[in-house]
Amino acid sequence: SQQGEEDPQALSIQEGENATMNCSYKTSINNLQWYRQNSGRGLVHLILIRSNEREKHSGRLRVTLDTSKKSSSLLITASRAADTASYFCATDAGEGMRFGAGTRLTVKP
Amino acid sequence: DTEVTQTPKHLVMGMTNKKSLKCEQHMGHRAMYWYKQKAKKPPELMFVYSYEKLSINESVPSRFSPECPNSSLLNLHLHALQPEDSALYLCASSQAPVGGERVYEQYFGPGTRLTVT
Numbered sequence: 475s476q477q478g479e480e481d482p483q484a485l486s487i488q489e490g491e492n493a494t495m496n497c498s499y500k501t502s503i504n505n506l507q508w509y510r511q512n513s514g515r516g517l518v519h520l521i522l523i524r525s526n527e528r529e530k531h532s533g534r535l536r537v538t539l540d541t542s543k544k545s546s547s548l549l550i551t552a553s554r555a556a557d558t559a560s561y562f563c564a565t566d567a568g569e570g571m572r573f574g575a576g577t578r579l580t581v582k583p
Numbered sequence: 584d585t586e587v588t589q590t591p592k593h594l595v596m597g598m599t600n601k602k603s604l605k606c607e608q609h610m611g612h613r614a615m616y617w618y619k620q621k622a623k624k625p626p627e628l629m630f631v632y633s634y635e636k637l638s639i640n641e642s643v644p645s646r647f648s649p650e651c652p653n654s655s656l657l658n659l660h661l662h663a664l665q666p667e668d669s670a671l672y673l674c675a676s677s678q679a680p681v682g683g684e685r686v687y688e689q690y691f692g693p694g695t696r697l698t699v700t
Contacts, residue, residue, distance in 0.1 A: 505686045514671055516587070516691035517626065524686065562625055570616075570639050571689060573625035 480563060480574040488582050493550045495577040497563035498543075504566045506539055508548050509573075511560045520548075520561075555583040587692035589674050595698045598664060604695045606657040606674030614680040615657040616689065617649060618673040626673055632657060633680040664699045671696055 480497045487493055499506070505524045509517040523530045523539045523546065530537045536549040546563055558581050563574040587608045596602050606615065613634050618626035631639035632651040640649075646668075648660040657674055675689040 507688060509691075514622075514694070514696070516673060516693045517675075517689075518691070519688040522686060522688060566686065570628045570631050570641070572628065576625050578623075 480561075480577050482577060483575065484578045484580070486580040486582065487553055489553060489555055491553055491581075493553050493557070493579055493581070495548045495561050495579070496545060497547070497574045498545045499563070499565045499572075499574070500544065501565075503541075506537075506546050507564045507566070507571070508535075508537060508546075509562045509564060511562065511576075513559075517562065550579075553579075553581045555581050557581045587674055587676055587690050589672075589692035589695050591695060592693070593696045593698075595700060596661065596664065597700055598666070600664075601660070601662045603661065604659040604672055604674075604697075606659075606676075606692055607655055608676040608690070609655055610676065610678075610690065611654075612676035612678050612690070613654060614677045614687075615651060616675040616677075617657070617659055618675065620671040620673055620694070622670075630659075631680065638680065661697075664697075666699050669698045 503525055507522045508520040510520055511517045521532045521535050521537050523537050534551045539546045560576045560578050562576045564571045590605045615632045617629040619629055620626045628641050629643045630649045635651045646663050650658040671694045673694045674692040677689045678687040
């Protein structure tokens with residue numbers, strides 16, 4: 475069953491702008507991961523943050539985790555047209571990965 | 584080699600057919616997964632194999648039958664499917680199963696687009 479909810483459901487920005495996506499989840503987790511999916515293809519792992527971490531960076535990506543609010547955010551800085559994709563958070567509560575509803579990001583050139 | 588391959592890419596089958604989806608990885612991963620994804624929805628976990636044994640079955644109907652012949656291969660046998668089973672079926676693998684002390688990312692295949700007529 476779906477674990478998290480993401481907002482916004484869809485986000486449209488201009489190239490060069492920053493994009494922020496949020497994810498909320500319901501149960502205690504061991505870690506939270508963000509994945510990207512291009513147009514009905516396989517998912518690609520972006521970044522993982524453990525439950526005892528609050529913030530993590532990887533290139534243009536910044537992820538935060540607030541376990542007290544059961545929420546996470548993904549920030550993509552200086553977006554590019556190639557960042558156009560769906561982004562999903564996924565949580566691991568020890569019984570398999572559960573994906574959030576996803577945010578569809580469109581970056582206009 | 585960090586690739587998960589899936590065959591076929593597309594499959595159209597009737598409700599009385601029997602077909603199989605195949606997934607292969609050569610990364611030495613010991614956990615493999617099947618997900619089902621409907622259009623504009625997130626992937627939903629179906630099955631998890633851990634060290635070639637079925638460890639999680641998310642109450643999937645018996646018309647879907649998984650099989651893990653060895654540590655590199657994962658099959659999904661399909662029989663008497665319904666039109667609502669039409670979806671993208673994704674296979675993934677990870678170095679070890681979720682839920683352990685170490686945490687591993689999942690590597691996904693490109694999926695099989697299944698249409699049941």
